Amino acid sequence: MLRTFGAPHRYVQGPGAIVQLGELAASLGARQPLIIIDESIQDLLLPQVMQGLGKLADTAHCVDFSGECTRAEVERLARMAAQCGADLIVGVGGGKTIDSAKGVRIQCKLPLFIVPSIASNDSPTSRLVVLYTPDHAVDEVLRMPTNPDLVLVDTDILVKAPERFYISGVGDALSKKFEAAQCIASGKDNFYDGQATLLAQSVSGLCYDTVREHAERGLEAVRRRQVNDDFERTVEATILLSGLAFENAGLSIAHSLTRGLSAIPGPASALHGEQVAFGLLVQLLLEGRSSSFMNDLLSFYGRIGLPKTLTDLGLQGDPAAAAQLIAKITWERAPYIKAFTYPLDQERLAAAVLDAHQSNY
Ligand SMILES: [Zn+2]
Secondary structure (H helix, E strand, C coil): CCECCCCCCCEEEECCHHHHHHHHHHHCCCCCEEEEEEHHHHHHHHHHHHHHHHHHHHCCEEEEECCCCCHHHHHHHHHHHHHCCCCEEEEEECHHHHHHHHHHHHHHCCCEEEEECCCCCCCCCCCEEEEECCCCCEEEEEECCCCCCEEEEEHHHHCCCCHHHHHHHHHHHHCHHHHHHHHHHCCCCCCCCCECCHHHHHHHHHHHHHHHHHHHHHHHHHHHCCCCHHHHHHHHHHHHHHHHHHHHHCCCHHHHHHHHHCCCCCHHHCCHHHHHHHHHHHHHHHCCCCHHHHHHHHHHHHHHCCCCCCCCCCCCCCHHHHHHHHHHHHHHHCCCCCCCCCCCCHHHHHHHHHHHHCCCC
16 A cells, blocks of 8 residues: 655745746746746736746747647647747646646646636646547546646736636635545545545645635635735635645545536536535535534535535526436546445435435535
8 A cells, every 4th residue: 555645846826926937937947938828818917927937038939728628729739839849838827728738748748837817726736637528528637747847826816816716716625625534534546546645634624724714804805806814825725735635635525526517507617616515515415414514614605605506506407307417427427436435326426416405404
């Protein structure tokens, strides 16, 4: 039995952090970075990225990413990286831009910097790459040989992003403590095909405690579009701790349910962290948590604005039929659905989805 732990080589967070970009790139010997940037934020962020690169801006190339993170799109970007002689990939944007940059890193074997523009999920620090089909279904999940060389989080940028992204990141972070506990107790491997270290277990607990303590006051910072200490703490939890926790301690029911929820009209359009937040309620129900525990968590959901029901996630059809379909697809497709301490079956999962929707705790 081997224990393994992985992480990005460097993590830098704070207001104005982007000014360090050029110095950190130069420290790796980079001369010609390729910036892969989300088209929708290019006008807003590209000038800051170029300024942050300093002298390297003169030799940097930029390519905009639009649409879907498909194998074909990754191949197109990798060809461009080769054509311009890039020696460093810098992915700037949301989840799909980041994953495209990771895909290019696999193909071109170049160092990778990640600069997230939103704090909506746990992907920036990880080495996982989710590829989609052209019609937006999950196609395959690849793994980079190592985690990113740098994750640079400029909180002045993140605090100005729409609050729904911040809230979604909180939803994604909340589940990690409970998923880690189930994965470890059932003896399943983490995403490095090994067992969790003590550090990974500790990180998953710290992630939950940090979000519960700071996320609400951090939301006030987002509404004022001005960083405060609670915002800083929450972002560290939703990007760094949340990413380290899932990759090193493993996942369970809450994340499994994103497979089923992503396939149902309505919930499919919800953000990843919103789906995970509802998935966590289903998991906790299956764990048999007390009503006082659930009421405390649900009141936090209410205050922060996380979904408590399938209707909150956008479902318009019959909840009972939706619960059956969500459970069926999750059961068939989620690789870690069995990372749970007692044997489940599809019927029991469907019943728990419906009970969570109806708040039968
Ligand atoms: Zn997640």
